[in-house]
Amino acid sequence: MTSASVAVTAESTSRFVQTKRFRIHYHEAGTGHPVVLLHGSGAGATGWSNFRPNIEALSADFRVLAVDMPGWGESDTQTAETGRDHVASLIDFLDETGVEKAALVGNSMGGMTAVAAALRHPDRVSHLVTMGVSCPGPNLFSAGNGPSEGMKVLIQAYQEPTPENMRRLVSIMCFDQAWATEELAELRSKAANAHPEHLRSFLEGITAGPSGSHIAAFFALAPQQLSSITAPTLAIHGRDDRVVHFEHSLRLTTAVPDSRLVLLNRCGHWAQIEHAEEFNRLVASFVGAA
Template sequence: MSSPTVAIDPQSTSRFVDTPKFRIHYYEAGQGHPLVLLHGSGPGATGWSNFQSNIAHLAQTNRVIAVDMPGWGRSDTQTAETGYDHPSALIDLLDALGLSRAALVGNSLGGTTAVEVAHRAPERVSHLITMGVPFPGQNYYSAGNGPSEGQKVLEEAYRQPTAENMKRLVSIMCFDPKWATDELAELRSAAASEHTEHLESYLKRPLPRPYFSLQPQQLREINVPTLAIHGRDDRVVSYENSLRLVSTLPDSRLLLLNRCGHWAQIEHADEFNRVTAQFVAQA
């Protein structure tokens, strides 16, 4: 039987570390094999807002590091000079923290970062867990004829980060409206307002999207144990993306959740926490 979950707050777990290009903020709790939690995109996304339902539970068995990636939260932003290379930034973070190997757990954009690192530096990745990850092919970040419904709302929230747009953003991320709380919308709104330079950086980023560049043959080379988790009702990134992932990566499996949107770690926190801890312990 696992021990009771210890209450963890964002102040006591807050940390900073300097890497060659960025000062990166993260939240840290627990001991054991490291789990690096990587948030998705969207204005106001942070390691805490994405994973506040998971950190305390996972920290019972593992050293948990929930990162504000460059361009988000309290970390430095990205510019044309620094580039928009999240995988390199993550490898630099692992080096700065003295982590030779870690399990990477990535939601959406964070999932693409994790997949890229698993290809570039497989010796640094013990396990790969993705939630709602976009994966190249048909309906990649789209609805087949343009951006997905959720992606349109996300982009509008970047252009106009009003309270109303933040509420629309958290609502479209969830299947059940009860999870799209005013508190979560306010948390993301406050984070976005505190660092408007991140919003400007995102809107100035080069197109096509700079965060994922692997080709199909490169993806087939990834042999890290992989668990893809996806919501059947995801309106941001269709679950077909994770079907392609597990049909491409040789050592992978899929957990498809009904009545679940883009945030499996929030809407189905208990199941997400349980299967993540078990996968890392056993795989």
């Protein structure tokens, strides 16, 4: 728990929980309404590396849980045998940590998990917040429907997790290169190379069909299904995102009835890092309003 005498660090907030299928690592701080932070898919992504500037700030008002999803960080990996259903893993995690209903805050892949959870388990989601999230449906304004520039760099980092490729990955995520620090690249590189089984699992998963991959299953959703989401929804997107074009969040907020979009100029794929103070204010106000 957060207090004036306990610093919010990776070590002080580190926790583990055993669910039905996985031992899951997460960071926890604060008390109050639960806010669950869900990281993106890049090699070396963890709850801490994706949300370092946000955990302490949000824990002043909420119970914050930043999860390493199965296949990332210090959590167990995923296999064809365990399955790669991130929504099921999230619900198991909420059950084991005593969370009846939470605000879900997801970056990129984590946003996809949050959206799918809001569809499949509306009773467990009080608020839905996405950043740089993909959305099912055709792109009309952005270039093509193949892998983006950023996704190509992300895949290469999985295939060859060298320090150089990790620096390229961190760089393409940010508009302002001051945030693409050597420290962050090293943090991601260390996490990726500590668990080569996670890297293999991700590469196997992206070639699986909807029944074997949470990502493929998400894109198999019909766009009109999104209109059944009842949770108040806030989509945050960087105008300069080179991984997922902001058109995706336009499509999301067009479909979800109770939704709004904040589009940040001079911002890449990591709004929560590049514009941390504004992001923290937006989330605190949005979740605290109801």
